[in-house]
Amino acid sequence: MHRFRRWVPGFTDETSSSKFRIALLLLGIVAAVLAQPSQAVAQETPYFVAYSHHLEEPGNLEIEAYSIYGTQKGGPDFIAPWIEMEYGVTAWWTTELYIDTQHTFGGPDRTVFTGTRFENRFRPLMHEHWINPVLYVEFENTTDADKTLKEVVGQDTQFDAADPNDEANRSHAHEIETKLILSSDYKGWNFSENFIGEKNLGHEAWEFGYALGVSRPLRLEATPRPCNFCRENVILGAEMYGGLGTVKSFSLSGTSHYVAPIAALQLPNGVTFSFSPGFGLNDNSHTLLLRWGMSYEIAGFGHKLRSLF
Amino acid sequence: MRRLLILTLLTFSAIAAAAAGRHEHQSDDRGVWVEIAQAPASTRSWKNPYEGQPDGIAAGEKLFHQHCADCHGDDARGKHAPNLRSAGVQNATPGELAWLLRNGNMTHRMPPWAGIPEQRRWQIVAFIKSLGVETKSSASNAIPAATNTASR
Numbered sequence: 001m002h003r004f005r006r007w008v009p010g011f012t013d014e015t016s017s018s019k020f021r022i023a024l025l026l027l028g029i030v031a032a033v034l035a036q037p038s039q040a041v042a043q044e045t046p047y048f049v050a051y052s053h054h055l056e057e058p059g060n061l062e063i064e065a066y067s068i069y070g071t072q073k074g075g076p077d078f079i080a081p082w083i084e085m086e087y088g089v090t091a092w093w094t095t096e097l098y099i100d101t102q103h104t105f106g107g108p109d110r111t112v113f114t115g116t117r118f119e120n121r122f123r124p125l126m127h128e129h130w131i132n133p134v135l136y137v138e139f140e141n142t143t144d145a146d147k148t149l150k151e152v153v154g155q156d157t158q159f160d161a162a163d164p165n166d167e168a169n170r171s172h173a174h175e176i177e178t179k180l181i182l183s184s185d186y187k188g189w190n191f192s193e194n195f196i197g198e199k200n201l202g203h204e205a206w207e208f209g210y211a212l213g214v215s216r217p218l219r220l221e222a223t224p225r226p227c228n229f230c231r232e233n234v235i236l237g238a239e240m241y242g243g244l245g246t247v248k249s250f251s252l253s254g255t256s257h258y259v260a261p262i263a264a265l266q267l268p269n270g271v272t273f274s275f276s277p278g279f280g281l282n283d284n285s286h287t288l289l290l291r292w293g294m295s296y297e298i299a300g301f302g303h304k305l306r307s308l309f
Numbered sequence: 310m311r312r313l314l315i316l317t318l319l320t321f322s323a324i325a326a327a328a329a330g331r332h333e334h335q336s337d338d339r340g341v342w343v344e345i346a347q348a349p350a351s352t353r354s355w356k357n358p359y360e361g362q363p364d365g366i367a368a369g370e371k372l373f374h375q376h377c378a379d380c381h382g383d384d385a386r387g388k389h390a391p392n393l394r395s396a397g398v399q400n401a402t403p404g405e406l407a408w409l410l411r412n413g414n415m416t417h418r419m420p421p422w423a424g425i426p427e428q429r430r431w432q433i434v435a436f437i438k439s440l441g442v443e444t445k446s447s448a449s450n451a452i453p454a455a456t457n458t459a460s461r
Contacts, residue, residue, distance in 0.1 A: 041375040043424030054424040059380075059389070091415035127412045128423045188426040220426040224367035268375055299379035303389055 040299030045190050046264030046274050048291045049150060050213030050239045052192040053132035053183035055121055056088035061301035066274075066293030068149060070286045075162035076106035080114075080147040087301065092123040102147050102165070109165040115142030115172075117150075121181070128185075136179035136194075145169040149289060151177065153198045154207025154246050155254040157284035174201045188220040190237075205248050211241035215262065228267050235264045242281070256284035260291070270297040334397055341405070342397035344417065348408035355404025358428075359435040369436030372429050376422065385440055390419065394443035406434045 040060060045052040048066065056062055064084040071077050080102040088094050098117040104110050119138040145168035147161050176199050183192040196209040215237025222232050242257030244250060260278030267273075271294065278289035298304075337346040359365025374383065380390035391398065398406070410430045413421035422430060 040379050043376070043422060045424070052424070055420070057420045058418045088420070091413055091418055091420040123415070126415045128421055185423050188428075190424070217426060221428045222368040222372050222432055224364045224371065226371060268371075300389065 040270050040297045041266055041268060042270075042272065042295075042297045045192065045213065045215050046235045046237055046262050046272075047192065047211075047213040047215065047239050048260070048262065048274065048276050048293075049152075049241045050192045050194050050211040051121070051134065051136065051179065051181045051183075052190050052213065053123065053134045053181060054190075055092070055094040055123060055134070056086050057299075058088040058091050059300050059302035060088050061298045062086040062295055063298070064293060064295035066148075066291065068147070069288075069290040070147060070149070070158075070161070071288045072162055072286065073158060075164075076104050078102060078104045078147050078161065080149070082148045082150075084295075092126065094121045095119070096121075098148075098150075100142060100146050100148050102145055104165050107164040107166070109169060112143075112145050112165050112169045114146035114148075114169065115140065117142065131182050131184050134179075134181035134183065136177075136181055138177040138179075140173065140175040140177060142173055142175075143169045144171040144173065149286075151196055151198070151209055151211065152241055152243050152256055152258070153177075153196055153209035154243050155284075156207075156209075156243050157254070157256050158280070158286040159284075161286070175199060176201065189214065189216045205246045207246050208244040208250065209242060210244055211239060213237060213239040226268055229265075233266050233268070235262075235266065237262045237264075239276075242285075254284065256286075257281040258285055258289060260289070270299070271295070272297075334391065336397050340396050340400045342391075342401075344414045344419075345398065345401045345405050345409050348405040348412075352404035352408040353402045355402070355407060357403040357407070357431050357434055357438070359431050360403060360438070362435065365432050365435045366439045367436075368429075369432035369434070369439075372425070372433050373436050376425065377433065385437065386443070392443070393437050394440050396442050398437070399440070399442040403431075403434050403438055406437060407431060410434065 040057070042057070042062060044054050064086065065081065066084065067079055067081040069077065069079045080100065082098055082100045084096055084098050086094060086096040096119040098119070100114045100116070102112055102114050117138055117140045119136065122135045124133060124135060144163065145165050178197045180195045181192065183190065190213070192213040194211040196211065198207045198209070215235055217232060218234045218236060219231035223230060227233070238259065238261045240257070240259045243255035245253065245255060258278045258280055260276045262274065262276040264272055264274040274293050276291040278291065280286050334342045334344070336342055339346070359369065373385070380388060381393050382388035385393040387393070407430055410422045410433060413419045415421070
């Protein structure tokens with residue numbers, strides 16, 4: 001608890017017991033739901049940064065644990081694990097909560113809690129089309145020590161991440177992030193294009209970025225027999241992302257860009273493993289961003305929760 | 310503390326309430342539910358490449374259990390979503406069912422399944438059509454096809 005208190009900004013003795021009780025209540029509810037068997041395989045694409053138009057199935061909860069390892073010029077390398085909880089409220093609305101942490105290999109305050117993000121995605125069109133739009137809105141309450149790099153915008157460069165944690169974690173940012181997600185499926189391939197606009201609510205200019213993704217399962221048909229390590233469960237793809245400057249200077253000048261192949265294994269029991277080595281494309285970029293993670297789909301979470309009350 | 314607790318419980322109640330809801334079906338003159346019959350007329354002539362193929366049906370059954378069974382039930386007789394053995398579904402053409410799988414019925418919580426490849430959606434349709442229409446006598450005697458083929 002002491003250690004936790006030290007990580008979390010604003011976590012004092014007064015708030016600790018109430019937060020602890022709330023956390024226990026949430027854990028109890030989730031444990032009761034998990035005790036009921038479920039099996040579901042999500043149809044989501046394996047991207048770490050880009051989004052497709054495929055939302056969480058209604059009533060399903062996906063719990064995801066991801067990490068990123070980054071090399072750092074002018075400072076020690078870092079690893080930033082984060083947890084995502086993604087819930088399908090309806091077939092056209094998915095909501096998601098992120099909890100971000102970070103560990104830097106050296107310097108003071110090596111391990112820190114860096115904040116939370118709350119995201120919503122909406123599908124405005126009720127049928128599939130050649131290009132399917134999704135609207136994305138996220139509120140971020142993070143510190144400058146957040147290094148999950150879930151998006152790259154404006155003139156974000158690797159040098160922003162070189163500040164020591166004790167210094168960076170003192171600076172809080174409240175940001176609104178919006179995305180226009182465009183995505184298409186064609187003959188088993190998914191093509192996704194995201195246009196990102198991010199605004200720091202502290203009177204800073206809008207920053208822009210992009211993310212592109214392409215992916216395909218290794219085998220399109222399913223085999224009759226259940227299998228874990230077979231081609232139909234493997235999805236390969238790649239994504240590319242980077243900044244596009246700000247509203248004052250919309251350009252590639254001073255921005256960073258990355259390309260990252262991706263591999264994912266979707267097991268029939270609802271567990272998915274993902275891996276992606278990302279490579280910086282210019283001097284402003286981190287040389288290597290290694291991402292990996294695991295997710296678990298809890299089918300019918302909403303119905304199971306309802307049965308508890 | 311109390312406000313946080315109330316907020317937490319309200320959130321979970323909202324999730325639970327959103328998961329609820331029943332829907333009465335209306336049928337067209339073929340006896341097909343209107344949600345399915347809204348598919349474009351051209352879909353009625355689409356042929357299922359896996360129709361009648363035992364391997365395709367078995368693969369469809371496997372996929373059904375991965376993607377559909379949680380709502381439609383392990384035996385496809387319906388759980389939180391409709392009974393797929395009912396005439397309103399079984400009277401539809403394979404093309405109409407394939408269209409519904411791809412597009413979903415989002416206003417009634419059926420998600421679009423365009424994220425799984427077209428081949429797999431046809432395999433699911435082959436499995437659903439293999440179940441046939443359930444009559445009262447077949448329902449009482451039935452060994453669910455789902456169980457039947459799963460045990461092979």
